[in-house]
Amino acid sequence: MGGVLSSLGKGIATATIGLLLKEMGYKVSLQKYDPYLNVDPSMMSPFQHGEVFVTDDGAETDLDLGHYERFVDVVLTRDSSCSAGQIYETVLDNERRGMYSGMTVQVIPHVTDEIKKRIKKLDRHFDVIITEIGGTVGDIESLPFLEAVRQLRLELGTKNCLCVLLTYVPYIKTAGELKTKPSQHSTYKLREIGIQPDILLCRSEMPFEEEIYSKIALFTNVPTKNVFNAIDVDCVYEVPLVYQQAGFSKVICDHFDLEYREPELKLWHQFLKSVHRAEEEINIAICGQYVRHQDSYKSVREALLHAAAANQRKVNIRWIETEHSLSDEELKQELADIDGIILPGGFGMSDIEGKIIIAGYAREHNIPFFGICLGLHAMVIEYARNVCGLTDAHSTEFAPHSPHPVLHQIDTAKYKRMVGGNMRLGAYPCSVQKGSLAYEAYQMEQISERHRHRYEINNTYNPQLNSRGMMVSDTSPDGMLIEIMELKTNDFYIGVQFHPEFKSRPQRPHPLFNAFIAAVIRHGTRHQKSH
Ligand code: GLN
Numbered sequence: 001m002g003g004v005l006s007s008l009g010k011g012i013a014t015a016t017i018g019l020l021l022k023e024m025g026y027k028v029s030l031q032k033y034d035p036y037l038n039v040d041p042s043m044m045s046p047f048q049h050g051e052v053f054v055t056d057d058g059a060e061t062d063l064d065l066g067h068y069e070r071f072v073d074v075v076l077t078r079d080s081s082c083s084a085g086q087i088y089e090t091v092l093d094n095e096r097r098g099m100y101s102g103m104t105v106q107v108i109p110h111v112t113d114e115i116k117k118r119i120k121k122l123d124r125h126f127d128v129i130i131t132e133i134g135g136t137v138g139d140i141e142s143l144p145f146l147e148a149v150r151q152l153r154l155e156l157g158t159k160n161c162l163c164v165l166l167t168y169v170p171y172i173k174t175a176g177e178l179k180t181k182p183s184q185h186s187t188y189k190l191r192e193i194g195i196q197p198d199i200l201l202c203r204s205e206m207p208f209e210e211e212i213y214s215k216i217a218l219f220t221n222v223p224t225k226n227v228f229n230a231i232d233v234d235c236v237y238e239v240p241l242v243y244q245q246a247g248f249s250k251v252i253c254d255h256f257d258l259e260y261r262e263p264e265l266k267l268w269h270q271f272l273k274s275v276h277r278a279e280e281e282i283n284i285a286i287c288g289q290y291v292r293h294q295d296s297y298k299s300v301r302e303a304l305l306h307a308a309a310a311n312q313r314k315v316n317i318r319w320i321e322t323e324h325s326l327s328d329e330e331l332k333q334e335l336a337d338i339d340g341i342i343l344p345g346g347f348g349m350s351d352i353e354g355k356i357i358i359a360g361y362a363r364e365h366n367i368p369f370f371g372i373c374l375g376l377h378a379m380v381i382e383y384a385r386n387v388c389g390l391t392d393a394h395s396t397e398f399a400p401h402s403p404h405p406v407l408h409q410i411d412t413a414k415y416k417r418m419v420g421g422n423m424r425l426g427a428y429p430c431s432v433q434k435g436s437l438a439y440e441a442y443q444m445e446q447i448s449e450r451h452r453h454r455y456e457i458n459n460t461y462n463p464q465l466n467s468r469g470m471m472v473s474d475t476s477p478d479g480m481l482i483e484i485m486e487l488k489t490n491d492f493y494i495g496v497q498f499h500p501e502f503k504s505r506p507q508r509p510h511p512l513f514n515a516f517i518a519a520v521i522r523h524g525t526r527h528q529k530s531h
Contacts, residue, residue, distance in 0.1 A: 001146065001197070003137045003186025004168040008203045009239070011064035013166050013230065014132040015071035016240045020249040022072050023263030026127040030068040031080045031119065032061070034134040035141035039085040050295030054450045054502055055080070058426025064132060066299050066502065071240070073505050079121060084141065087114045107144050115148035116155075128256070137165070138189045150194040158198075162255050165190060165197035166230070169204040169212070178206055180216050187220040197222060198255060199248075201230045226251055237272055237506060240265065267507040274309040281314045282520055285338045287358050289351040291319035300344050300372070303504035307513035311521060322354030331361050340368040340492075340520040343375030345452070345499060349398050356382045368492040368523050370516045373453050376495030377407050380457055380465070380485060388464045397455050406465075407455045410481075424451045428476065430483040430498070436473030437494055438484045441515035447474075449483070449498035456497070457482040492519035 002010045014030060021028045038044055041052050042060035053066040059078035069076055091114055095105050122129045133149065135142035153161040167183035183202055190197060200222050202208070208229040217224040228246050233239060243249070244263060253260040284304060290296035301317060308315035320326075320334055335341070341362045343355055355378035362369035363382065371379040377395050384393035384406045392399075395407035409422070427448045432439045439445070459482070462472065473494075474484035487493040496512065504510035 001133045001137055001149070001163065001190065001195075002135070002166045003190070004182040006136055008166050008168055009230075009236070010132055010134075010166050011067040012071075012236050012239050013164070013201055014064065014130055015067040016243050017164070017248075017252070018068060018072040018074075018130050019240050019265075019268070020244060020263050021128050021130075021252070022074075023265055023268075024249065024253070024258075024261045026258065027125075028072065028128045028130060029074070029080065029122050029126045030065075030072065030076065031082065031122070031129065031131045032064045032068075032134060033115070033131060033145050034062055034081075034083040035139065035145060036083055036134075037085045037088065038083060039089055040081070040083060046290040046296035047293045050293065051298045052452070053299065054426060054452045054499060056427040056448075056450060060425065060452065062134070063295060063298050064134075066302070067236075069502075070302060070505055073507065079118070082115075082118055084144070087111055087118075087144075090114055108147060111144045112148040112151055115145055116152050119148075119152065127258075137186050143193070146190070146193055146195060153195070159255070159257065162199065162252065163190075163195055163197045164199045164201060166201045166203065169202045169208070169216075169229075171204065171206045178204055178208065178212055180212060180219065183216055184219040187222070191221075199226045199228065199251060201228050201243075201248075203230045203232070205232045207231055235272075235275060237268070237275065240268060241272070271306075271309060271506040274312065275305075275314075278309060278312050278314045280312070281316055282308065282339045282517070282524070283316045283318055283337055284340045284342060284520070285318045285320050285335060286342045286344060287320040287322050287355065288344045289322055289346050289348070289354075291321050294319065297344050299499070299501035299504070300342060302506075303501040303510050303513045304342070304517070306504050306506050306509035307517040309506075310509045310514060311517045313517065313521065315517075320358075322351035322358065325354045325357050328361070331358070335361065335365075335367065338367065339524050340370070340516060342516075343369070343371045343378055343495075344501075345373035345375065347374070352378060352381075352395075352398050356385075359383075360386055363487065363490060363493060366490050366493075366523075368516060368519045369490070369494070370492070370512070371495030372501070373497060373499060376457075376485065376497055377455065379493075379495040380406050380470070383465060383468070383470050383487075384461060387468050387470075388461075390461075390464070393461075395455050404461070406458050406461045408458045409454055410456050423454055424456075426450060428498070430474050431477050431479075432474045432484070433472070436471065436484075437486045437488070437492070437515070438473040438512070441511040443511070446477075449496070449500060450502045451498045453497065457485070491523045492516060 018028045018030050040060050041049050051063045052060045053063050057077045061081035133145045167186050169178050213224050213227045216227045359379040359382040384390040390404040393404040393406045394402035396405045473486050483497045485495050500510045500512045
C-alpha cells in the first residue's frame with residue numbers, strides 16, 4: 001500500500017519484494033489492484049495511465065505488471081491484474097443472475113468478498129502472494145480494497161499476512177530537515193480503517209539519521225527495525241540492492257517464520273555491473289504520439305536499456321513527437337546525432353503521417369530502424385507509397401476506402417480471442433524464416449510474441465512489396481499473418497507486428513532489441529570509418 005502521494009514507486013517496491021523472495025527460493029506471484037472503475041486500462045489514454053502492458057494470456061493490464069515480470073522474471077496472467085471496475089462488474093453480474101439469494105448487495109461483504117476471492121485464488125500454487133493496492137491511503141476509491149486487506153488479515157492471522165506501507169519523507173530545504181509528519185499521518189489513516197502496517201518503506205532523497213528511524217517508529221507503532229529508508233537511486237534496478245543491504249528480506253522471513261536464505265542476486269549484480277561499466281554512449285530516438293508522457297513507452301525504454309547494457313553501451317533516449325509531421329530540414333536537425341530510430345506502437349490517426357515520414361527518412365538515410373506494431377504499419381505504408389508507386393496506399397484504420405489498403409482488418413475469428421473488442425491480444429506463435437535478419441537475431445524458427453492490435457498486413461500486396469525488396473521474415477505458423485518485415489538493403493530496417501518489449505528482461509534482453517543495438521553500434525563504426 002502507498003501513503004502520502006502517488007508515484008513513489010510502489011510497483012518497483014512490490015517487484016523488489018518479489019525478486020528478493022524468489023532469490024531465496026520461494027515461489028511467488030504478484031498482483032496489482034487498481035481502484036479505478038475502468039474494467040481494464042485498455043480504453044484509457046496513455047497520457048492518463050501510461051503504457052498498457054499485455055500478458056501472454058492476452059490481458060491488458062497496468063504497467064506495474066511490466067515491473068513485476070522484469071524484476072522477478074515470471075510470466076504473469078490475467079489473475080495478476082484487477083480493477084475496481086472488474087470487481088463491480090462481477091458483483092453486478094452475479095446480482096443479475098440471482099446469485100445473492102435475495103440479499104441486499106453491499107460493499108461489505110459482497111465487494112470485499114470478491115476482492116478476497118481473487119487474492120486467495122492464487123493460494124496453494126505459491127509460497128507468497130504479493131498484492132499491490134493502487135492509489136494512496138486516504139482515497140475514497142481504494143477503501144474497499146483496504147477493507148478487504150483488513151478482513152483477510154483477520155482471517156489468515158497476522159503471521160500469515162504482512163502489510164507494507166510505502167510513504168514519503170520529504171526534505172525541507174529551508175529547515176534543512178527530513179520531515180516525518182506525512183508518514184505519520186498516512187499510518188494514522190491506515191490504522192483508522194483497522195490496519196496497522198508491519199513494515200514502513202520510507203522514500204527520501206536524503207539518507208536517514210538514526211533518530212529518524214526511531215521517531216517514525218514511535219509515532220507509527222512500527223518497530224524501529226521494520227522502518228526502512230528507501231533512498232532515491234539513479235536506476236530502478238538498484239532498488240533491490242538497497243533493500244537487501246538494509247535487511248528487508250530478513251524482516252519479511254522473520255514475520256512469516258520462513259527460513260532466511262541470503263539472496264544471491266547473481267544475475268542482478270551482473271546486469272548492474274554492465275550498466276555501470278558502459279561508458280560509450282548511443283543516441284536512440286523514440287518517435288511517437290505520447291512522448292510527453294514517457295510512461296507510455298515504459299517497456300520499450302526498459303528493453304532498450306537491457307539491450308544497451310548487454311552491448312556495453314549507455315543509451316540516451318531522444319523523445320520525438322510525431323503529432324506534427326516534420327519537414328526534411330527539421331528531421332535532419334532533429335536526427336543529426338541519432339544512431340537509431342524506434343517507431344513504437346500507437347492508436348489513432350493523429351500522427352500516422354508523421355510516423356510515415358520518419359520511416360522514410362530512416363530508410364533513405366540508412367539509419368538503423370525498428371518499427372513496432374503501428375511502427376511496422378508506417379514502414380509498410382511508406383514503402384508501398386514511395387518505392388512501389390502505390391501513391392494512395394494506407395491502412396484501413398485511417399483510410400477505410402483507400403485504393404491500396406496495404407493494412408486491413410481480417411475477420412477470421414480464428415486469430416482472435418474475443419477479449420478487448422476485436423483485438424489480436426496476447427501470445428501467438430510465429431515462424432521465423434531462416435536466412436532473415438530476424439532469424440539472425442532469434443537463432444530460432446519457432447517463437448512466441450505478444451500482440452495488441454486490430455490491423456494486419458494485407459497479403460495481396462506481398463508480391464509487390466517483395467519484388468521491390470521488402471521481405472517477409474516471419475509469419476503465423478499457417479503463413480497467413482505477417483509478423484515481421486525487413487529490408488535487406490539497409491543496415492537494419494525491420495518492423496514487427498507484435499510487441500517484443502514486453503518480453504525483455506534485464507538479464508535476458510530481447511533478441512530483436514539486442515540485434516538493433518548491435519546494428520546501431522556496427523553502423524556507427526562503419527559510418528565513422530567512411531568519414
Ligand atoms: N493501431 C494499430 C492496430 O490496431 C496498431 C496497434 C499498436 O501499435 N499496438 O492495428
